[in-house]
Amino acid sequence: MESKAREYAIIDNYLCIKMPTEVDHHKAAGIRECADRMILDDKVKNIVFDFEDTTFMDSSGLGIIIGRYRKISCFGGKVYAVNTNERITRLLTTSGMTSIIEVVS
Amino acid sequence: MEENRINEIKLEFEAVSENEALARVVAAAFIAGLNVTVDELEDVKTAVSEAVTNAIIHGYKECGGTVVMNAVLKKESADTYLLTVEICDTGVGIEDVEKAMQPMFTTGLEHERSGMGFSFMEAFMDKVRVVSSPNMGTVVHMEKRLKVYDERQ
Numbered sequence: 001m002e003s004k005a006r007e008y009a010i011i012d013n014y015l016c017i018k019m020p021t022e023v024d025h026h027k028a029a030g031i032r033e034c035a036d037r038m039i040l041d042d043k044v045k046n047i048v049f050d051f052e053d054t055t056f057m058d059s060s061g062l063g064i065i066i067g068r069y070r071k072i073s074c075f076g077g078k079v080y081a082v083n084t085n086e087r088i089t090r091l092l093t094t095s096g097m098t099s100i101i102e103v104v105s
Numbered sequence: 106m107e108e109n110r111i112n113e114i115k116l117e118f119e120a121v122s123e124n125e126a127l128a129r130v131v132a133a134a135f136i137a138g139l140n141v142t143v144d145e146l147e148d149v150k151t152a153v154s155e156a157v158t159n160a161i162i163h164g165y166k167e168c169g170g171t172v173v174m175n176a177v178l179k180k181e182s183a184d185t186y187l188l189t190v191e192i193c194d195t196g197v198g199i200e201d202v203e204k205a206m207q208p209m210f211t212t213g214l215e216h217e218r219s220g221m222g223f224s225f226m227e228a229f230m231d232k233v234r235v236v237s238s239p240n241m242g243t244v245v246h247m248e249k250r251l252k253v254y255d256e257r258q
Contacts, residue, residue, distance in 0.1 A: 025158040026123055032217065056147070060218075060219075095219075095225075
């Protein structure tokens with residue numbers, strides 16, 4: 001949160017969220033709070049999760065994505081995951097997340 | 106069996122979310138001496154993270170308590186090791202284990218849990234067994250067979 005500007009950026013109507021190195025339950029609350037504040041404040045339509053720095057993710061990451069999807073999908077918004085490494089791509093695919101997000105590697 | 110036992114650790118820690126990373130890093134360090142693949146290492150880390158997160162969120166309802174991780178490494182053959190990890194809590198327990206282990210089942214909707222914790226454990230470990238009783242606690246017992254590529258390294 002100290003470098004919020006770098007981690008959360010709005011480009012057009014896309015909220016880009018730079019995910020941390022390790023995405024787990026401990027990190028989830030902070031990401032959720034920041035993302036939801038920006039979704040409310042800035043009339044964001046779509047969300048891009050950027051996994052460039054992420055080397056670890058457990059099912060808490062899926063919870064973050066599902067929760068944000070629920071918030072924006074009713075307004076026609078879309079959710080994307082970008083810069084995912086091989087393992088995270090596989091996690092998202094095998095868990096069925098690709099039915100609600102588009103993975104752009 | 107006894108002569109095959111090669112290593113064993115016990116880690117006891119407070120049920121706070123900061124320790125999720127601690128537990129999975131310790132589990133990874135425990136097997137890091139073997140020449141396992143990065144994927145196997147990540148599998149173990151993910152499964153441990155899921156079980157510990159469950160203990161903190163569901164077992165102790167995020168009000169703290171003690172989580173114990175037991176890990177045992179046994180040599181099975183020249184190039185195969187059996188890793189056993191147990192994550193134990195003395196929290197509220199699970200009433201219906203079978204139901205709790207179903208994919209997408211969650212009692213943590215308000216916390217935006219995905220309900221995929223046990224599915225991840227089962228996907229990344231060879232065996233997952235859960236023993237739980239209400240108000241007594243839960244033990245998640247996981248096993249994974251690790252293939253070592255070059256023992257002498």
